[in-house]
Amino acid sequence: MxxxxxxxxxxxxxxxxxxxxxxxxxxxxxxxxxxxxxxxxxxxxxxxxxxxxxxxxxxxxxxxxxxxxxxxxxxxxxARAAEPAAPTAEPEVCSRQSAAPAPPALEQVREHRLSPAVRRAVGQHGVDISVIRGTGRDGRITRADVDALVAARASAPASGSRIVPHDRMRRLIADNMLASVTTAPHVTAVFEADFSAIIAHRAKHKAAYERDGVSLTYTAYIVAACVAAMRAVPVINSRWHADHLEIFEDVNIGIGTALGDKGLVVPIVHRAQELSLQAIAARLHDLTARARSGQLKAADMKDGSFTISNHGVSGSLVATPIIIQQPQSAILGVGKLEKRVVVREVGGVDTIQIRPMAFVSLTIDHRVVDGHQTNAWLTAFVQALESFGD
CATH class of the missing domain: 2.40.50.100 (RNA polymerase II/Efflux pump adaptor protein, barrel-sandwich hybrid domain)
Structure with a gap:
């Protein structure tokens, strides 16, 4: 070079x-x-x-x-400096009876993967790498991981509590959440959805999807129902500007994906309005797998126009307000799916039935829309969820 x-x-x-x-x-x-x-x-x-x-x-x-x-x-x-010529001496021949070397221990493997800068920091501070949870790609230990452990160890009091320094992702998430609630007046509407149709449809088609290598999840149905609701009330798929409202043709739906103590990411299903249910399920399977293995690219999380927070997977029935991903105009919350007693009319007679139900919420930027559009969107969304047929 x-x-x-x-x-x-x-x-x-x-x-x-x-x-x-x-x-x-x-x-x-x-x-x-x-x-x-x-x-x-x-x-x-x-x-x-x-x-x-x-x-x-x-x-x-x-x-x-x-x-x-x-x-x-x-x-x-x-330019790279010239490398010395390789030695010409004959390689030493090992004894046929020599035992095969033992496989390296886990910590030896981790030590081998450390960059020179990280290795120097580990030696300088006497850090035990076995206690570090790497945040780099494929779990690699970074210099920031070592520095965070050293800072926590230095500032920890003698007893009674422990200090966990904020990592960069947590600080930026905090900044974004504060900026969102400061910028947009949040209002939330809550509806209830019956998942009976989805459960029946999924039971019928899940095996066929799996044969094609696709995992059919409830989230795929939720994304598809969001697309249907956007067709009914497109103003929800928008962005506020000082002198106008920008309404998007493409429905780019972000899915909040928790990473445990490391925060969360929001990969995007781009142009969801063009995708079939199976294509949505395949896209979600790929994005979720790469999110949890740290393999997402920046492009996977750009240009979202709407977001889903499936907070019910961790047990909550209702979460409000769910903070909007700026500069979007709304965010959907989906609560825990559970069996509830409901009243349904059958042949003109009220009956008591047990149905799989979930609370769904739409938090909106009140600068963009009012309660009428919010409720109209949720009505269309619930209708789409409850009408999945063969």
Missing amino acids: DGTVDITMPAELEGTRAVVRSWLKSVGETVRRDEPLVELETDKVTTEVPAPADGVLLEILLERDAEAEPGALLGRLG
Whole structure:
């Protein structure tokens, strides 16, 4: 390689607020093309930037915790120094009776995966890597993970409590939630939905979907019902501007996906209005799997126009208000599915029945719509859920 090569913020992160989390190489170290070089973190995902070429890391222009703007220059690579010739001595022949080496222990494997910067920090602070839960790709331990443990250990009181420093994702989520409730007046309407039709339809088609490698979940039906409701009340699929309202043709639905103590991400089912139920289910299966394994890309979480919070999976019946993902205009909440006693008219006579029911809520930006449109959207949504046939 002649000259220098720029290391820049990836194109898929453009328009996203990113921060340099850690450098995986030090100045002067040799790198190979596509080797992970620097970690960038947004409020939704941590991304490793690969080396654009073989070479030596010449400069680090944005240090740890520096904010990276779209197209930012992160550092530079230079030409690789000449490598010494390989030794010509004959390899030592092992005895035929030699025992096979034992497989490396788990912590040896983890130690081998540490970047040089992380390895130095571990040695400097005497950190036991077995107690660290890595937040990098595939569970890799990052410099930020080591620093958080060291900070917590240093600031922990003698007894009575423990300090858990906020990671970057938690701080950015907090900022976004505060900004949303400060910006938009939130109002919530709650309806009740009968899932009998969905359960019957799923029981009939689940095996066929599985033969095609698709997991048919309740969330797929909820996404499809959202599309139907958007056709009835398209103003919900919009964005507020100071002097106009922008109503979107594409229904790009985000699905809140919890990552345990690491917060949550919101992958997007793009152009859901063009997808069949099976296509929605396949897209959800892929997005959810990659979200929980840390494999989402920035593009998977861009351009959402509406969001679903399926909070019932963790046990809550109703959550209100569910905070809107700015700059969207509304967010759907789906409560816990449970059997309830309801009154249904059969042949002109009221009957008491046990049905699978869930509370569904729509929290709206009251600048955008009023109660009439909110209730009309929920009415269409519930009707769609309750009318799934063969």
